[in-house]
């Protein structure tokens with residue numbers, strides 16, 4: 001089989017990229033190891049994705065946003081960062097009137113379902129589900145893939161969107177810097193007795209990090225980060241014990257808390273590929289940049305990379321140039337590194353500082369939150385890292401406890 005572009009991985013990044021290229025006339029093959037039924041009806045995985053206004057614009061342009069129902073979208077009106085026992089902390093609010101939101105929360109499975117539906121009927125896109133890539137060869141005039149069903153595919157360009165633990169990245173000989181934070185993140189939905197007022201809460205407590213992401217109907221996505229052995233204890237609790245434990249960990253801030261979903265855990269590993277391209281080969285999504293979820297930017301940056309790469313391919317294709325030239329792929333690499341590296345590095349620094357429980361680190365982060373009010377560069381960095389990709393839209397307020 002011969003195609004113009006083969007995309008490996010039909011996660012949100014791979015599907016959004018396929019959708020971005022659907023009108024180019026190029027033939028596109030998307031290869032995914034999961035069954036088609038799982039892509040059509042993905043199950044809840046605990047992740048509520050905080051989308052920035054920029055990501056919402058991209059999803060609208062792709063016709064994916066319009067496929068979400070109103071019940072899938074929850075507005076994020078403000079965010080608060082707490083350190084230790086401080087009760088009010090740093091407050092991030094939109095600057096353009098009371099109507100503006102910082103962003104929107106959408107369940108990951110709803111994004112995946114909408115992205116799949118947007119490509120399912122596209123005549124130039126072929127979906128090969130339940131199939132893995134066994135071998136990648138980049139030494140010939142075209143890139144070649146050997147698939148688990150015995151098929152051989154040649155393509156002008158292979159794009160790996162096969163997760164932060166990308167096999168294709170390794171097969172292409174691209175090294176990646178990986179950082180295992182040694183912690184596990186639990187995500188689930190809970191009903192809260194006291195209202196959240198549409199405000200996200202990031203609470204760097206002692207020996208734990210907690211977050212509340214506001215959803216509809218006084219429900220919230222609860223995010224708890226703990227060492228793996230403590231997390232195993234939490235996961236083993238029955239619902240009643242878990243509810244009581246959450247109420248205690250959140251210091252009764254939201255009154256009674258009641259589990260309304262399954263619980264899901266994720267190991268925290270950050271990944272940054274040393275290169276985003278090789279000959280006739282590119283990385284997108286988490287395969288290029290796998291962010292720590294604390295700043296809620298993994299998919300936002302993935303979408304940005306998809307937009308950058310798709311625009312370069314569309315431009316080359318419409319002017320009859322090679323869609324996989326070294327120059328084109330280098331431009332993508334340069335632009336996407338510039339867009340992602342500062343945030344990736346800032347996120348790593350924030351996580352290191354906020355999960356260090358030594359007294360000196362606690363004082364340092366209290367000082368950082370204080371400085372953020374007074375010093376524009378610090379304010380800029382925190383707003384950029386914690387709130388959204390367009391820091392000019394947001395204002396920070398600091399409250400004394």
Ligand SMILES: Cc1cc2nc3c(=O)[nH]c(=O)nc-3n(C[C@H](O)[C@H](O)[C@H](O)COP(=O)(O)OP(=O)(O)OC[C@H]3O[C@@H](n4cnc5c(N)ncnc54)[C@H](O)[C@@H]3O)c2cc1C
Pocket residue numbers: 008009010011012013014031032033034047048049050051108131132133161162163164167168185187266284285286287293296297298299300301302
């Ligand atoms: C707890 C949590 C909360 C998060 N919150 C946010 C947030 O608020 N905001 C945000 O922007 N991001 C957030 N993220 C990050 C976001 O979920 C990821 O960035 C996004 O899902 C990555 O999409 P992807 O398509 O690159 O990779 P994935 O979703 O990992 O998809 C990869 C796909 O490739 C397939 N695949 C893998 N290997 C092969 C192979 N060899 N052959 C064929 N198919 C293969 C897999 O089956 C999968 O379908 C969060 C992540 C976590 C864990």
